Amino acid sequence: MICLNDVSVHAGPFRLEGIHLVIPSGDYAVLMGKTGAGKTSLLEAIIGFKAVTAGTICLAGRDVTRENPALRGIGYLPQDGALFSTMTVEENLAFALRVRKVDKRRIVSRVRDLAELMGIGQLLSRKPHGLSGGERQRVALGRALAFEPSILCLDEPLSALDSEMREQILQLLLTIKRMKGVTTLHVTHDLGEAARLADRLFRLVDGKVEIADPIPAREVHSQREVQPSVDPCSI
């Protein structure tokens, strides 16, 4: 369970104030909002990279407002994957277990299971350099799930992918949602992703979180055409 109570976050030029957000255990929540609305700042506050100026954050019934991000036990997948480039895929997947000083044999078997689930068994000895965008996200997702966190935070995990890869990773996220029952907070600006994945949908508008009704998938389709996945200005 993720529970934000009256949380305030200062994020550069704007501030989020009085944020209330409750995501029950095992639910897949999607937080939507325009670019620059503060979605990532809120996510960072939950993970612990950004200090909150007021309010409390509870994860799985524990107040973690002042807790170090290393102890919060959140699996985190950033937009660009942020793979450890000097390590092989296998070492990336094993990282959280190595930090926890897990027995070597258990690490090997856990990594093998993860690689199978993510469909990256053939990549284990490769370095991240030269992997495709989709492969990178699979590795990053596997790495975040390695220590079996009860909470998963995904920051626009599909936005850097082409449409084919996007569909594949979306299917993978659906599989994980079904299998693991991890409480997930998925940040995106894409209605299509939200409609396919969300048990609960939230919108961040003008520094406030609003509960939005899940949207039927077919309404979304036309809207997705309008929203280019890549910002045309950045090309």
Next chain:
Amino acid sequence: MSDFPDLKSGLTGDEKRACSITIANRAFVVSFVLIGATYILLILGMLIADGAYVFEQSKSKARKSPHFWASMMSDNPIAVSLRDPKIQYSIWLSMISCTLAAILSVLFAVPLGYVLSRIPFRGRNFVDAFLDIPIVLPPLIVGLSLLILFQFAPFKWVARSIVYQIPAVILAQWAVSCAYAVRTMKMTFDQINPRCEQVAISLGCSRFQAFSWVTFPEARLGLLTAFTLAWARSLGEFGPLLIFAGATRMKTEVLSTSVFLEMNVGNIEGAVAVSLLMIFASIVVLMITRYASNPSADGKAAVLP
């Protein structure tokens, strides 16, 4: 414009414009290349002149000897310098002091570069600019300032075993070269995605673990660049050494001091020979640095049509 053909030349306005743009573009590129080439020729000329001077000297000496080629090999100024125990001492001291200064520089540059790159604090920009002082300060002033610093406690207590001694050589080299290493390390850490470190922390690492397992291994090429840059900087150091360490033969004499001392006694051949040794060392260092900072950079430059 194109609807009104110019009667005299038979070209339309657009055609004339296209023609003048082509000429202007060519003139622009040619003039920039020529200006750039002048400087490149100057560098090349200096290096060739040093080599040619030593070659001419060797040849004129060898002509007087019955065995021309044997004399060319053994009596050329470089060989003579290398046989000189004073120069041998100076080479060894240079190698050792530059290496120690470079190691010290990197030891300080890694934490300092990391703090400047990753940890926001009030006055960070000021500290960043402050660290340029050793780079922009006139070298003699660095030496003089070090000398004055050792007039005061607690430095005064150890001044006798440092000032005008070998430690002064290393200290003076380090004082300047560290600033270059810090610049390089800060740039290196700036270029490494901070998200990776955040992910590592979210996976259960302490900051030190995240640094040593994730960020530091990614910075290894930058570290090599910082080391070689500091080494090369130390090799070329002269002004601060002259004031802070002195120029005593067989004691605080490094290669740059040797060049100065040889010139002072009128041995230009010897000075040029030692210079060639330093040029060789610098080129090796330059090649390592270029390779380390960008192993596959060739042909990646943006090309304008």
